[in-house]
Amino acid sequence: MPLSVSLSIEGDTTVIELTGELDAKTAPDFHQTIEKAAGHGTSTVEIRMAGVGYMASAGLRSLVFAQQKVANNVTIKVVGAIEPVSRTIRTAGLDRSILLSDE
């Protein structure tokens, strides 16, 4: 099932927008984009997930990978995740280090 990933810079924020389904098959595409985003050196990496209808644990690993890739003072935000996706993030305890936001 397809995942589309886009990458852009808005001011001091690197924006990754995901649409589709994030699972073991599609997560590698997200991984590649995270590598590029980490190289941008902005103070915030914002991951827009409103268009993600499904996320498996492979997606969680990508978020952990993002945390490892960016510098300590970089904020990672997940924006607009639907309820079951944000619940998966909370179940893994990742909401301690990643900012979950509705807007």
Next chain:
Amino acid sequence: MTTVSDMVELARTPVVLEVPATVGALGEIASFVLRLAGRAGLDKGAAYRLRLAVDELATNIVMHGYRGGDGRITVRGRSGPGGVQITIEDAAPAFDPVEGRLPPVPGVAPEDRRIGGLGIHLALTSVDEFSYAHRDGRNISMLTVKAEGTDPCPPRP
């Protein structure tokens, strides 16, 4: 270990899907499971939980059971007004998901955990009932999501 409740009325004849144990086959498994969820009239949340559980268990079989080698996964499903019951079978080395489950531990980063444990934790916290057996060299996981089920997935560890 829980057994499948008599409360859940399910069709007697299961539908069966057999696929190669590859990452590419996970989408086919998801479609199969979502069709059963639709037939049982599961609401969106319950259908999501069912899909997540089967996906995580199947992914674990592909990645860690057969370890990328050749193998097959058989998924059987029954649906009825009470919910959906799924049986997942593989011939990889014996592995009990209940034993392999790793709940998140505060202070331990997910990257430091054993690979696979978190996915299984997600699977087991998404279903209403789960049982495992090893018979004739096959791993057999059976799970149920009830139409009127609770939402057992904890909000956070």
